[in-house]
Each structure stands twice: as C-alpha cells, then as structure tokens.
Amino acid sequence: MTRHLSRRNFLRTASLGATGAFIAARAPQDAFAQEVMIERAKNPRFLIVLSSFGGANQVDAFLSRRESEVPNAKTLNAYPDDMVQTIGEFRAIDMKGPSIGAIPAAFTANQSNFVRKHNNDMMVVTHTGTSVNHFVAQQRSINGNAAWKGRTLQEAVALTYGAGYAIPNVHLVNGTGFTERGTDNTLPAYVYGERAPTPNLWPLSLDGYRGIAGAPDRKLFEAARKFRNERLDPSSDFFRTFSGSQRIKHWTNIRGDALRGVEAEDLITKLMLFPDSEEMPLAAHGLTGSAIGQKVREAFPNYEFDPLEAQAALAFMLLRYGVSVTVTLGPEGSAVFKKGVTLGEGGLGEGDIVNPPISFDFSHQANRQVQAVMWNRQLSIAERLISLLKSEEFRDGQSFWDRSMIYFATEFGRTRRRPDNAMTFGSGHDLNNGSLIVSPLANGGRVLGGINVDNMLTYGFDPTTGRPEPGRQMTEPEMYSGIAHALGIDTAGSNLPDMRAMRRQA
Amino acid sequence: MRNWKPRPGPWLTFGLAGIALAGAALAPGAPLIQTASAKPPAPMAFCHAYPEAKACNTGFADCVACHTTPPARNAFGMQISEKLAPGVTRPLSDEDFLKYLPVALKAVEDLDADSDGFSNIVEIMAGTQTADANSVPKSLACAADDASRAAGAQWNVCTFDAAYAFKKVHMDFCGRSPTRADMDAFRTITDEKQKLARISEALDQCLDSPYWLGPNGVVWNIANAKIRPAHAVKSGANPGPVPLGDYDDDYNLFTWASSDDHDVRDLLLAQYFVKRTGPVTLEQISEEELAKRPRGTAQPVPKDKRVGMISTRWFGAVNTMFTSIPRTTAAQAYRSYLGFDIARMQGLNTVPHEPKDYDIKGVGAPECAVCHATLDPLSYPFTRYNGISGGYSYNDDRLKDYVRVDGPRVAEAPAGGMILGEEVADLLEWGKVAANSDAFAMKVTYDYWKLLIGREPDVNDQAEYTRMWRGLKSATTYDYRVEKMLHDLVLTNAYGRP
C-alpha cells in the first residue's frame, strides 16, 4: 500500500468524523499508517486496569485452600473448611468480622456472588514477581518488567487502538506506580497516560471556554488562540530565544490539533458526572451534566465521597463515549469512610469503613480481614462496571463488555505463614502470587497454574496448553505477553512468548 | 532521581543474570550473554576509577555506560572485557572483577569505542556515551558575533544574565515575579558586582518568605517524597480518621535543617524536634514540652537514640509498620537522603555472607540476594526501632516479639550493620556515616539543583554541580549550610545563563 496520501485518504478520514480527524492529525503524512489506525480504531479492545494497591493475594480468594487439604495447615494460610467454597475451578471466601485488625469496624465480605456470576469470564493466572517494593512492583505489573521496550500495557493498548480516540489512555488513580509512564520514549505523545486527578472538576479542563462568565464570543476566542499561536508567540523574542526547549516544543504541540480535537468532542458535557446542584452550579454557567450521568450515578451512588466509585463512574463514561481505550483506576492509600463517619469512641458500624488505610497493604496488620474487605470492594466495583458495559451496545449487537478486559493488577502476594491456627495475623510481601483477569477475551473459567499445599505457594503452567507445571514459575514478561495477546495486540519483533493458554479458546 | 532514566530491560536482565548464577536458563530470545554474572559493584567501581566523570556525580555510573541490557555489553563494554583479567577463569568473582577492572579501564582510555572521533576517556569525562556515536561532547560557547548580538538582546544567552537571574530568584524563592519597578531599577545598574549583590539581597529576603519556608512551601515540598505523608493516618493538628503519627514534626525538622545557619546533616543527626511558631519561624522543642505531648503525638524514641528524620514516629509508622527487619525503612532512608534507590539496583555494596535472612523471607535466593546482600545489613540498625506495633519506641529486645511470627532466628539479627562499605554499630553511627558521605552532599545538592535549574545535572553542568556539593561538605565554603550553597547556586551559569 502506498504511503503517500491521496484524495481518497483525505475523504476516508474526513468521513470518519472525530476518529478520522484524530488519525489524520496523528499520522499526517502516512497513508498506510492511517489505514492501519482506522481499521484498529474500528475494532478496539478496551483495557481496564483495576489496580489493587498493596498486594491482592490469590490465596485469600480464588486459590484459597481448606485446612483439610493442607498438611501444615496450622502454620500456613489455609482456611477453615466451611469458609472455602468451590465454584468451578475457583475458590471463594465469604467472611464477616467485628473488626479489621486494630480498626474496630465490623464488616461483611463476599466473593462467591461474583464468582458464580462471572465464572465464565474469570481467569486466574499464577506468577512470581521480582520486587517487594510497592512502587517498583506496581510498575512491573503493568510493564512486565520492561518486557516490551519498557512500554506499559496501557500504552500498548493506546498505541494499537487509540489513534482515533481523543484521550486514549487515562489515569484516574493517584499516587501509585500503576500509572507510571513506561520507559519507551519513542511512542507518540497521545499514547501516554493523561491524568484525571479529580473526577468532579476534571471535565472542566476539557474545554478552554465553556462555563466562563462574561467571556467574548467563542468564535472570537478561537481567533485569539490562533492569533497567539500563529502570530504573537512565534514572533516573540521569548520564543525565538527559547524555542529549542523540549518543554516548549511539547507545549506548542499539545495546544494545537490535539487540543482542538478534544474540545470538538464536547467532553466537558459528556464526562460531567455530577449533576447540577448548589455545589456544582452547572446551569448557571451554561453547562449541563452528562446524558448518561444519572445511569452512572445510580450504579455508583457513593461517587461524591468514595474516590474509587467516582473513578469507576468516569472510567465507564470514558469508554462509553469513545474517548479512551484504556483506563486505570483503583483504591489509593487513604482510608475511606462512609459519608459522615469518622473514627471515634465506640467503634464503627458495619460497613462504615469502605477502604482501610493503605488498602490491601493493611494486611500487614490483619491479613485475612483486610483481604476479605478489599477483595469485596474490588469485586463490587468490577461487577458494576461489567453491568454497565454489558448494557451498552458497541456495534452490531456486541456490547462494550464483549471487547473489554478488567485486569486486577497488583504488586505481589502476601506471605503464607501464620502463627499456630491464628485467624488474625499480619503478613508481609511475597513475590509469589497470581492475578485475576475478567474478560470475554480471556480463557474464562480457568485457573492456570496451581498451589503447592505443602507451602501454599503457587506454581505455573504450560503457556500453550495451560496444563499445570509444578516447579515452574511464570514471569512478569509472560503475564504481560498473555494479556497483550488476549487483547489482540501485535507484538511482532518483541520476542514476547506466545501465551496461548491465556486467550479464549477458539 | 539522578541517572534514573530507566532504560529498557536492564533491571530485568540483572534479575535474569542472578538466576543465571544458579544455572537457570534465560528467557528465549534474550541477548547473547558473554559471561552470565551480574556485577552490581561495577557502577561504584567505575566511579572509584573516575570520580570526576560526569556519570559519577551521583557516586555511581549508570549500567548503560558499558552495557546494552546487562550483562550484554555495548562496544565500550566489549573493549573493557577484552582487557579484563585475561586468562582468568570466568565467571569472575566479585573480588577479581574489582581487582582487575581499573587496569582494564586504563587500557581502553585512548580507544574510541563508537568511532565518533572522541576517545573513550574524553567522553567519560565529558559525560557523553562512549558507545553511542550520536552522543558527543558539545560546546556551549557562543561565536563572537552571536556574543555581541546576545549582549544587546533581552536575554543574553552567551553568558550569565544578571537580569534573568534576578527575575528567576524572585520566581523560585519568593513565588512571584519582581515588580516592574524592581526590574526597571535593576536594569539601571551598570556595575556587575552591584547586580550580583542585588540578586543576593533579593535571595536573602525570599529565603525568609512563606513561599519558600512556610507550610506547603518549597522546602516543605522537597520533603514530600522523603516523608510520604498520608492524611488518613495523621495525628496532631488537622488529624485524619485513623491517627497514627504527626508528620508535621518531620516537615518542621526538615525545614529547620535546610534553612538559616543550620547544619543540614541534622537531617540524619538531630536529636531534637522542631515546632513552628509562625509562618516562617521555627524553634526547637524542649524535652519538657515534648514529654507533655498526648499519646497521639508523642515521640517515644529517647533523645539519645534519635537519628534525625529516620527515627521519627512517622517514619516508623509508614515504613516499619509491623515489620521485624524493616527493609522498606532502610531503603527509604537510603533513597531519600543518599539518593540510592536499591529497587533500581543503585548503591549496591554487597556484604559478604549476606543476606542471613533472619526472618525467613527467602531473600537469600540468588535473584533476591543481588540486592539483599546490601539491603539487609543496611536494615539491621533499624531493627531496634518500633513502628506501629511496639508504639514507635526504641527497644533493644524488640525482635523477641517477632519470634512467633518470623521464627526464632529473627532475634539474632544484630543491631549493627553496614552502610557504604563501613561497619556501623547502630543507627546513630549509620546516620553519622551517611550524613558525612559524599552521597549525602550530592543528594542535598541534587534536590535543589533539579528544582531550581529545572533538570538533573547533565554533561555541561558537571563542574558547577560538583563545586556545589563539594562546597557543601567543606567547612570553609558552605559548611553544610543549604542557604549558603543556594547563594552560589543562583550565580552559576546553569542557573543564570538563559
């Protein structure tokens, strides 16, 4: 195929509306690249990284074991028999407790409902990581320990499918390595993650004009930008002196076509999760909430005070409105309480603590309780996201969910030892673990790998058949590869292994 | 962080090389390995040979000086390899490697690995890549006619521009531009010395501004990554829902040590705490006042056991937490105050016969020991300082409380350890060795350099950056006074040449 643009190319991209405009801007001179981008944009896969900060341990969830199955059960993290349910190839732990370690907060946690409902789309893969440092391990969970030139899974998805999207890769969670930029600096700028730190006000940053009282007409405002970009700045002594600066080059690049493309999509409306209210006086400023806002708020009713629910709501909207092909969300380090609740005398009521401090990592203090509370939280978020994605048609009877993957990225597992028969005990970081992936694109209903009941460590599997292989440990690059290939990403030339067992069987 | 631009693959391949030591196969498609052994001491050894090299501003060279993805070597690395201990059986022990490396380096100095016309030694000293022909030393000097044109322009890009520096000092230290009247007045000064004096005057004023010294000010925010506040678990003023410790103590101590005529080594030596008495005023808290604090904000470590920022209640709460051998705590201290990030294999100084793995975490496995042979002995001095469990106190017998969870050997972990190749008897000595090290001075300087210059020190900044951190260490220059160093930093070309 010719690389030179023809009139046909222009007409083709023009006929695709915003998608075509983004592609034309991102591959302005290369007809072949444009065609590839167009085809991929028409058949995207969506990656949702539901990061699980602090070590989401499989042995406390879908790979749990009964005491009767484990020879040294009293000193290993095996559960009382009646607590462990078997659902297909998976296990599930449902738990109630009066406290979460030292936090006097009662809780009820459930895993079995999710497993029963989504069994066919669940896949648990075992692996062993290479760092017990939170930040480093978080990064490795999404870059496969530099498996493919240092690019993250999110960047790989954005590169493959995102050329026609306004903001292909959005980071909603703050302060973790799950959103750390990869080390492949050769990627086009639009591929790297865009931060959205505050879901309620972030949509305002998607339009430079709307909602500003007393401003001149929009047409004049756009002309002012043009005047600044094309006359005032280029002729200024400042620019002529400092134009070699990378920061200035980057700035002038992103305030051009990329900015116009974003504004043209009316994202300030589409992504406005919050309704008009005294706290968010949209109407008084000529703004409105999103057309799907009510539906999303009903699915995530705690969006006002629970950062994770707000993130999840915005994540769905970004996918639904064709803004992004990958989103990263997750609990952060802060404790989250039900609205109006604080720690005081007399303890907390059932469910008052929505997220313990440091999330899964509070397992240092009370492993089982924290794992139960946090898995419950993550599965609840995932369940609602899946429901929303299933409810929206992508095209030709296919739902958004049919093309999506939720990857529960986490740093590492937790140590398996416990004091004799203890129910409440602290755990450390353990490189050995596994990951939960939920997707119609994955080898659903399967546990790939197994557990050695002598020490409760996981072991790996044959990458092609999925047959368990005791003695083998799966690596970070293998996990990266399996996820990337399940998402249909072409990794030719990367030397990444073919993890056929991780893809949905034909 | 310095030299932290991660390159694809090096850390993975270090890990793989570690596995190779145990005889495991490498992943399919991995680069050809000439000898399968990781050499973490190599970066430091390189800098022992070339302490003045730009790469060694940080105390250790980057792996890519000699490697593509370690242990695969680039052209420069191959040249060294050919001269390294000829005839000695591979893989070399660490001792042999360190013994023969300086000779091998010397032997290739006059070669040109990347054939770019600059010899290896020229490139090493200039800080450009010896194995990359696109990386060549360049001059920042202006041509004669450019220099005269620049002298008449708004920004004199060929030399230190005092007006430019004057404006920057206001922006960086006062948080605002100088007024137009101030700028106009400055431009009327013709005498260069007077200009510099005026800059210094402005700096003095701004160093006392709330923007610089106040809560959430510039100095405060430099400490963010070291203190890692989390409001959810803050005690004291404006507490969070689960109050564990008050990080205001840490920020105040950091600000105190980094300002006025105070010795910045107190970051690791102070046995006092500091309170804020006004927007920019701080004073030391008396022990009597400290003793009266309520439980939620008490600092239980006794005075004679305090070690500046690394023994505070907050530091123990968020790093040690419930751990017997607090490796995260040691790693955070090492990274924050010496600039070595062990997670990225920086600052590795393998201690023989380590790690002992007293708490049975499996850190003795070859792929783990690469780092833990440094990290574990670095951590032992922290083992007498409690985190959340144990109430943030000091306890010589602390580890006995962890036997039930971590096994009987955990109580054998010593109070002494190793840092930067030196044995230390306890955390106090750890702090002294660290505070007096080159790495500490480099890290302090680096933090301000990156903030004020706008990037890490690079090839062309070497001389000025080195002068700054060496001056910080010198009793006759800045004598560990940050503000004195800043007075000279704003007069460097890195700062003041547009």
Place this chain on the structure above:
Amino acid sequence: MRKQIISGLAAIAALAACATAPEPALPQFAADVPAPVASVDPRVKFKDGERYLRDLSANLGIPREDICKELSRYDCMTDAFRIVLGGVEAPNLLVNEPIENAALTSPIAVDRVALHVCSNRVRMDREDPAEAVLFKAGAFGADGRARTPDAEWLNATADAIYGSILMRSPSEREIQNLAAYYTQVADGRAANSPDVAADWVTLSCFAVASSLEAVFY
C-alpha cells in the same frame, strides 16, 4: 513604523463606517530589530498555577482569592486544576512532585484561567472606570460618544497589558501586532463600539496571558 500604525488604524477607521467588511490581511513588518540569539541550552521552567495567579493578582489588582473561580466557587488552582497546572498534593492525592511533562489538559486549563482573569478584569474596568487597569476610557470622547481607538489609546492599552502580565513594555512589533489584531476582533462590527474595544482588550489580555512568555520562565 509610524506609517504602518497609521495605515492599520486607517483600516480600523474604515470599518467604523461599515456594517461588515472583509477581514484585512495582517500587515507584514520589515525586520527592524535583529533576531535574538537562540539559547543552545534552554532550561525554561513552567510557572505553576499558583505563581501564575499570584503574579496576575498582584499586577491586575484582583485579590488572589477572587481572581479565578470555576463555577464561581472553586479556586482554579487549589481546587480545580492543581495537578495539571504543576502543583503537588501529597497528603491526599499522593502527588509528591509536579508532573514532569505537561498534560494534554494543561494548556486548556491555562487558557481557562487566562480567560477567567482577563474577562474579570475588563468587566471590573467597565463597572468602575475610575479604577480601571486595562480597559481605560480614552477611546471614547468626553461627550460619551464612542470613537475609533486611536494610536495613543492602543499603545497605552498594549503597554498596560504587557506591563501587567509580562512586566515590561511591549516592543514596537508587539504593539503593531495587537493594533492590527483589532480588526479581527471587530469581525464586521463597528470598530468604535465599546463592546468591540472591550473584547479586544479581553482577548489581547488573554493572548498575552496565555503566551509562552507568560507561562514559562
């Protein structure tokens, strides 16, 4: 130079009498000042939102707490755009350092802030001409009738804009640019309309306030 300004103003004057007029091309200026020497090692830094707003507050005479509010209640920097405008928020968002690379939304956020500030200032100037900072009477005669802005008014306004935002006088080229820009802002409206003049001041303020020199240092 004087001839060029006069010819530009002549165009403006012609527009005053017309309901609509074709958009004139921007005049081409001879190179009257040697081009500056480009820096071989430019190390400009982003002026984060807080310093940006403090400067504007000090120089435009609007209190910092009032200068920019999204939805009339959320401070543009501390509440709305803190991270993308180069701020940090460690205790809650765990953002310990400013973002290394500008976000896609960073220039949009700067544009919003600049437009907020400039629209506010001009509105305040019109409400209280005695305290005006940017949009000052002068284009309009003592008898209250609007007349076409003259060179003196355009120069003084350009100087006020550059002086307030960049704390320096504009160069001749910069004055010419702004003067010529007036015809674009008029956009077929009568050039002697106070609304046109106000729009020109607002948008010139916006263009300078969101320029590279205002945002980097």
